[in-house]
Amino acid sequence: MGTERLASRLAAVVGPAHVLADPGLRASYETDFTGRWTGRARLVVRPADTAQVAGVLRTCREAGIPVLPQGGNTGLVGGSVPTPAGDQVVLSLRRLDTAGPVDPDARQITVGAGLTLSALHGRLRPQGWEFGVDLASRDSATLGGMIATNAGGERVLKYGTTRANVAGLQAVLADGTVLDRLAGLPKDNTGYDLTGLLVGSEGTLAVLTAARLRLVPRPRHRVGALLAVDSIAAATALVTRLRGLESLELAEFFTAEGLDLVLEHTGLPAPFRARHPVHLLVECAARHDPTDELAELLADADLLDAAVAVDAADRHRLAAYRERHTEAINAAGTPLKLDVTLPPAELPGFAAELPALLDGRARPYLFGHLAEGNLHVNLLDVAPADEEAVVLAVLGRVAAAGGSISAEHGIGRAKARYLHLTRSAAEISAMRAVKSALDPAWLLSPGTLLAAPD
Ligand code: MLT
Ligand code: ZN
16 A cells, blocks of 8 residues: 555544654654664554554554554664664554543552653652652653563562553554453453563554553652762672662662763762762662661661762752763763673672673673662674674673573564573564464564564
8 A cells, every 4th residue: 555545544543633744743753762773654643542543553454564653762672663664654652641540449540551651650649659660761751662661660679560560451453453451450360461461562462552550659758878889799789788678669870980971961060079980879768767777777888978868859869860871871872772680699790791791892881770680781882893793792691691681671673683592492482473363464563572474
């Protein structure tokens, strides 16, 4: 089907104003925010509700047109933008940004896939509730995208990944069939867990349109601290001790090199007078004030420096040193982003070995979520000819140590050819069978996660 005819059929579903054909209007949907992943959409289509999503999918399925679902386009593995081939329709879910009332008995809320995490936080805060998942891209990341990628973020040690915080989903299959699992029942053993299957499926099995989310009561008190230590090994040991505190909610680390970039990019004042090798950002939250228990635990810790934040403004000030790493690294170049998990005992050894693995072929910046052994290995100045070898050196080492080649960003297009490093042939073939069953023509998010059959 020609693009003009397709556009007019899609316009009949969503209205002409919501089918974007003009290259200028499409541009923000075609490139990710690192600038590394870019492509060309045949059209961008912006449905308003589940019925329109189903209509778009039916139309594309009949015409054999591949569809790329997109949320806030904050993904980091190329799964949120179309390929350069220019054959995919980008299906933006951003207009599905509704939020229902909080259900205090079930401790749940139903939201549209296009609601941003910040908008959800803003809605819940005055009502005394919270969604356990939080991450630095909260202003643009949408709940649908976070669920599709099973986003992790900063509070996994307390609340788990997005998967643990989703009680149900509404989704549309490639043929337009709507699956409705929004009841959110805490006990419901009636067959395959379709919600669990779709969480983390990266847009390859269905298009997520709404979600039933688990909530937690908002803790009355939160305290934060920025701690400086002399090594990643010391930071890891400190996190092990801090985990003795039930109130511990967040334990994030970054190094001096990353902080230098953040200070240069943001103009923020340095957190301490001296430059320290490693920083650990921690936050504790509870019904009681956790300041004393945190101070007690830190009293005999081997710290080079420490700053404590008791009010929200101060906490945000300290968190900025960690949260602004992504934009600061982007400003310094186009990073090759790796996102790995290592068993905690392997972390210090991996970090120490990294320069040898890279062998001068990249400038590394390490930061991430220490409690889960999740290192963001951001590499700048990698020559295109070295990329493959560098990625294989790092991911191969991670696989050999029993880690994962994607902790929280997903596989997308960036890691699809490395999936076999940490998933067995039997597992990959089971995944392919599921994909073929739910999307027989392989029209949803082609090239993401699994290579299409020849
Ligand atoms: C983060 O932890 O800030 C995110 O995963 C983004 C990133 O890795 O750049
Ligand atoms: Zn992260």
